Amino acid sequence: MIAEEPRIDATRVTELAQALEAELARLIVGQKELVRDTVIALIAGGHVLLEGVPGLGKTVLVRSLGQVLSMSFARVQFTPDLMPADIVGTNVIGETDGHREFRYQAGPIFANLVLADEINRATPKTQSALLEAMQERTVTVGTQTRPLPSPFFVLATQNPIELEGTYPLPEAQLDRFFFKVLVPFPTEHDLLEIARRTTGESTPQLKAVADAGAVLAAQRIAREVPIAEHVLAYAARLIGATHPDRTELDSVRRYVRWGASPRGMQTLVLGGKVRALLEGRYNVAFDDLNAVARPALRHRIFLQFEAEADGITTDRLIGELLEHTVKEPARD
Amino acid sequence: MSSLEAILRELRRAAARARAARYAIHGLVGAVAWIAAVLLVARLVPFERRAEVAAIGIPVAAVLIVIAWSLRRPSATVLMALADIRLGLKERLSTAWERRAEAGPMDGALRQDAMRHAAGAQLVSAFPVRVNRGEASLVAVLAIFALGLAVLPNPMDQVLAQRQADRASQARAAKAVLDAQKKVAAGKASPKDPQVEKILQDTQAKIREADSPRKALESITPAEQQLQRLTDPGTPALNSSAQNLANALSGTAAGRAAAQAISGSPARGAQSVRDLASQLQNLSPQDRQELAKALARASQQAQNSQMRDSLSKASSSLQSGDTSAAAQSLNDVASQLDSLQAQENTDEAVASAINGLEAARQELAAQADRDASGRGAQANPSASPSASGSSSASGNGNGNGTANGNGNGTGTGTGTGNGNGGSGGTGGTGSQGSGSGSGTGAAGTERVYVPGQPVPGQSENDPTPLGPGQDVPLSPYTQVIQAYQQAALDATDQSLIPGSERDLVRQYFSQLGEQSQGAR
Numbered sequence: 010m011i012a013e014e015p016r017i018d019a020t021r022v023t024e025l026a027q028a029l030e031a032e033l034a035r036l037i038v039g040q041k042e043l044v045r046d047t048v049i050a051l052i053a054g055g056h057v058l059l060e061g062v063p064g065l066g067k068t069v070l071v072r073s074l075g076q077v078l079s080m081s082f083a084r085v086q087f088t089p090d091l092m093p094a095d096i097v098g099t100n101v102i103g104e105t106d107g108h109r110e111f112r113y114q115a116g117p118i119f120a121n122l123v124l125a126d127e128i129n130r131a132t133p134k135t136q137s138a139l140l141e142a143m144q145e146r147t148v149t150v151g152t153q154t155r156p157l158p159s160p161f162f163v164l165a166t167q168n169p170i171e172l173e174g175t176y177p178l179p180e181a182q183l184d185r186f187f188f189k190v191l192v193p194f195p196t197e198h199d200l201l202e203i204a205r206r207t208t209g210e211s212t213p214q215l216k217a218v219a220d221a222g223a224v225l226a227a228q229r230i231a232r233e234v235p236i237a238e239h240v241l242a243y244a245a246r247l248i249g250a251t252h253p254d255r256t257e258l259d260s261v262r263r264y265v266r267w268g269a270s271p272r273g274m275q276t277l278v279l280g281g282k283v284r285a286l287l288e289g290r291y292n293v294a295f296d297d298l299n300a301v302a303r304p305a306l307r308h309r310i311f312l313q314f315e316a317e318a319d320g321i322t323t324d325r326l327i328g329e330l331l332e333h334t335v336k337e338p339a340r341d
Numbered sequence: 342m343s344s345l346e347a348i349l350r351e352l353r354r355a356a357a358r359a360r361a362a363r364y365a366i367h368g369l370v371g372a373v374a375w376i377a378a379v380l381l382v383a384r385l386v387p388f389e390r391r392a393e394v395a396a397i398g399i400p401v402a403a404v405l406i407v408i409a410w411s412l413r414r415p416s417a418t419v420l421m422a423l424a425d426i427r428l429g430l431k432e433r434l435s436t437a438w439e440r441r442a443e444a445g446p447m448d449g450a451l452r453q454d455a456m457r458h459a460a461g462a463q464l465v466s467a468f469p470v471r472v473n474r475g476e477a478s479l480v481a482v483l484a485i486f487a488l489g490l491a492v493l494p495n496p497m498d499q500v501l502a503q504r505q506a507d508r509a510s511q512a513r514a515a516k517a518v519l520d521a522q523k524k525v526a527a528g529k530a531s532p533k534d535p536q537v538e539k540i541l542q543d544t545q546a547k548i549r550e551a552d553s554p555r556k557a558l559e560s561i562t563p564a565e566q567q568l569q570r571l572t573d574p575g576t577p578a579l580n581s582s583a584q585n586l587a588n589a590l591s592g593t594a595a596g597r598a599a600a601q602a603i604s605g606s607p608a609r610g611a612q613s614v615r616d617l618a619s620q621l622q623n624l625s626p627q628d629r630q631e632l633a634k635a636l637a638r639a640s641q642q643a644q645n646s647q648m649r650d651s652l653s654k655a656s657s658s659l660q661s662g663d664t665s666a667a668a669q670s671l672n673d674v675a676s677q678l679d680s681l682q683a684q685e686n687t688d689e690a691v692a693s694a695i696n697g698l699e700a701a702r703q704e705l706a707a708q709a710d711r712d713a714s715g716r717g718a719q720a721n722p723s724a725s726p727s728a729s730g731s732s733s734a735s736g737n738g739n740g741n742g743t744a745n746g747n748g749n750g751t752g753t754g755t756g757t758g759n760g761n762g763g764s765g766g767t768g769g770t771g772s773q774g775s776g777s778g779s780g781t782g783a784a785g786t787e788r789v790y791v792p793g794q795p796v797p798g799q800s801e802n803d804p805t806p807l808g809p810g811q812d813v814p815l816s817p818y819t820q821v822i823q824a825y826q827q828a829a830l831d832a833t834d835q836s837l838i839p840g841s842e843r844d845l846v847r848q849y850f851s852q853l854g855e856q857s858q859g860a861r
Contacts, residue, residue: 019447233446237436239422291451294431337426 022227022286028218032077035213037070039199046190046304049283052227055187056143056163065192067166071124079217080121087131093138097148118142121158121221125165129175140182160224180311187276189308234282236293243336244298248274250330251310260329264316269309276305295336303327345441351464352420359468360410366476368406372399373483380490387500424467430458503712510708511548511557514701518545521697531686533571537694540567554705561702568691576684578644583607583681589639595628611678618671621664633659648677826850
């Protein structure tokens, strides 16, 4: 066998991810899964919806990410009176040399990294303006369509409590997010560490470890990771099993109103590819799909009211699906 | 590990070994289950050759397992995927194998990575030779079950032994019929021999093919009836006429030789009568006169009309001196004697055939009796065809009497007997016969009939056919009831009728007896 050298240096992706995670870990205590999922989404080129109660470090994470990536960063605090123009920008009258004309004033969305803080507090009209930009990666104001910078990465946060005066994101718009990552409450050990790090004289200052070019290169490399047919078939089985009319799981038939969309399948595979690279592999394994299944699918599976009444969560159903979906290939 | 192909070869060998062990256990389960099932079925229904059928499950299971083992070999993709899962190789091997011919940006790295990880793994352990504990337990349980079934007494054994005895009995009965058929073929030629042989052949086939001795028995009576229909009822009358002719001629100088020849056999008698006819012209007038009287006397005593006419014409022609007409009439008499010879030959063949059938009946009846009494399985190696039957002989003597006789007995051989009392003729000599009659039975050839179903229109107690012009003898009811009762009870004792049915017959006759006493 002739030794073969990879034509793409996949280790660059691994090194990028490791560098990002290491740098973020200087400020973000614990939350390794949160950081890992965020990095995966970043390299996969997807947007992330972070959900967690206030004070868990969601905003800090995004802000820190903006610091470690030498890319433009913008933060939009979503409030009920926020207008679409406040995000995408608008045409304003300007005067140049005594000559008045309409001039486009770009909104905060024209940044590589956008933090949409408490996205569910804005009206649906404003939310859809953001989400349209997320999907199309362009902004249309008036008659002109303007492309957003690349890479374009939106991290939205939302609070699962204090739902009064909020506008829950519609299912179709939730689907635009690559991952929905739950921000867990830190452990006691992590709490101590947080206290130590943040209540001293100085807080750690993060340095940039990657730029937009590195991220874009990593995104291209990630898409080259091969996936075997039977692994791909497993992903398809997994997605199919989230649908009540296709599953063999009683719990899914009983509690799920609508299963994951084909975009869920894309997310699963792409997330798996990035994770494989981050694990130092050149192929997607079942474990990769399983690892990204929850953030990739939890906002794409819509439950019945009965599920809420019984305290059933999508994470629990996904867990059951992962447990029961067959991995071994049929013996043809 | 040099290449993915080498990895695959090693995985194939390991998988083949593992599957062989697994399939061997499958085959063992199948074979033992088959044996247990066969033995179980053999306890519920009579099952011959169960050992062979049970044993055939072993090679069949082995062949099926080998076929399944070779047909269900996993593909290389499946082998790689299974190895990935079982060795924790994170789908490296299967992806690398799938993309072995690809030249994508990462394929080279992927293959190297896969082979590096495969080299550090024990590929054989992906397909361990392992025996499923559940299946092994199942084999043990089934084996114990089958052993128990094989060792414990099987109630169906008795049924099978009975069947075997039935078949042996049927074979012996068929052999008896076959012997009779050979005997007929070897005996004197008769125009009806082919029919007799055909009847015997058909009966033999029916006996062999019958489900049981009882069914086989049902084929014998119709055969006997068919055989009896082949006999000519006018033979006794013709025979009597021939004997009367012999008696009449014995007193004449010219016809003495013919008389002796007729007494010897009808065929020789016919030739002698023809000789006499050709010599009529050479006889003296006195001899002619003497011969004419003897022929007239014989004519008067003749019961056969044709014989009577021919004798009468011969007598009158001689008396009138017309020797040529007399010779013609005597030639007619000779022809009738030839006919008598042919009829006697037929009767002899029929008698032989019926004796053979009767021997078969006894064999089958004995076996059917044993079956009915639950001793059907007991072999009867000493059983041999035995002749039995009732003989009847009839003859006209000087007193114009009729002799009737019945006899039962066993025996073999050829002999002649008297018309009075039970007598055996061709095919056996009856013993312990009983009979009654009057007159002188001057039977030259005794015919032996065995008891059977009466032919249509014929009474069981009146086997002798009546001659023309004879009245049917009538007996009072009270005189015959005892004989009927005895005959019926004897028959029930000898046949397959259960005890309760015998009681019913006995009760029937006792009621008839009471009625007859009341009538008197």
